Amino acid sequence: MKRYLPFSALLLICTLPAAQAAEPRSVWDGIYNAAQIKRAAAIYATKCEFCHGQNLTAGEAPPLTGADFLANWTSYSVGDLFEKTRNTMPATEPKSLSAQEYADLIALMLSVNKFPAGTAELPGAADRLKQIRIEAAKPASK
Ligand code: HEC
Structure with a gap:
C-alpha cells in the first residue's frame, strides 16, 4: 500500500480551503476608502512630504510609488508595509502617529499606486x- 498521497491530491488539499475562504485578499480588492485618503493627505503633508515629496515620488527619501517601490513590496503583505512604516517613519520620530493614522497613510500609498478604493476603511x-x-500585477480575474 502506498504510504504517501500523490502530489496532486496534496495540492488539492492545500488549495481548496484557500480558494473558499474570503481571506487572504490582495491590494486589488478595494481595501481602503476615500474618506481615509482625505485624512491621510493632511497627515502626509505635515509628517512625510518634506522628505518624500509632494506626489510621493520626489524628495530626498525613496519614492513611495512606482515600479521600484512596488517591486520591493510585491509578495509582502500590507501588514509588513504597515509595520515597517510604523517602526521607522517619520524617520525623525518613528511610532509617533496612531495605528489608524499609519493605516490611513498606507491607504494613501495604495491609492497613489493606483490600487482601487472600496467602501471599508483599511484598519489600523x-x-x-x-x-x-x-501584488504589483493585476490578477487576471479582477
Ligand atoms: C526625515 C525624512 C523622512 C520623513 C519625515 C519620512 N520619511 Fe519615510 N523614509 C525616509 C528615508 C531616508 C527612507 C529610506 C530609508 C529606510 O528605508 O529606512 C524612508 C523610507 C520610507 C519607506 C520605505 C520605502 C521602501 O521602498 O521600502 C516608507 C514606506 C516610508 N518611508 C513612509 C513614510 C511615511 C508614511 C512618512 C510620514 C509619516 C515618512 N516616511 C516620513 C525619510 C523620511
Missing part, C-alpha cells in the same frame, strides 16, 4: 493587514 490592525498581499 497589523494582524488583519498581514492577510492582504501586495
Whole structure:
C-alpha cells in the first residue's frame, strides 16, 4: 500500500480551503476608502512630504510609488508595509502617529499606486493587514 498521497491530491488539499475562504485578499480588492485618503493627505503633508515629496515620488527619501517601490513590496503583505512604516517613519520620530493614522497613510500609498478604493476603511490592525498581499500585477480575474 502506498504510504504517501500523490502530489496532486496534496495540492488539492492545500488549495481548496484557500480558494473558499474570503481571506487572504490582495491590494486589488478595494481595501481602503476615500474618506481615509482625505485624512491621510493632511497627515502626509505635515509628517512625510518634506522628505518624500509632494506626489510621493520626489524628495530626498525613496519614492513611495512606482515600479521600484512596488517591486520591493510585491509578495509582502500590507501588514509588513504597515509595520515597517510604523517602526521607522517619520524617520525623525518613528511610532509617533496612531495605528489608524499609519493605516490611513498606507491607504494613501495604495491609492497613489493606483490600487482601487472600496467602501471599508483599511484598519489600523497589523494582524488583519498581514492577510492582504501586495501584488504589483493585476490578477487576471479582477
Ligand atoms: C526625515 C525624512 C523622512 C520623513 C519625515 C519620512 N520619511 Fe519615510 N523614509 C525616509 C528615508 C531616508 C527612507 C529610506 C530609508 C529606510 O528605508 O529606512 C524612508 C523610507 C520610507 C519607506 C520605505 C520605502 C521602501 O521602498 O521600502 C516608507 C514606506 C516610508 N518611508 C513612509 C513614510 C511615511 C508614511 C512618512 C510620514 C509619516 C515618512 N516616511 C516620513 C525619510 C523620511
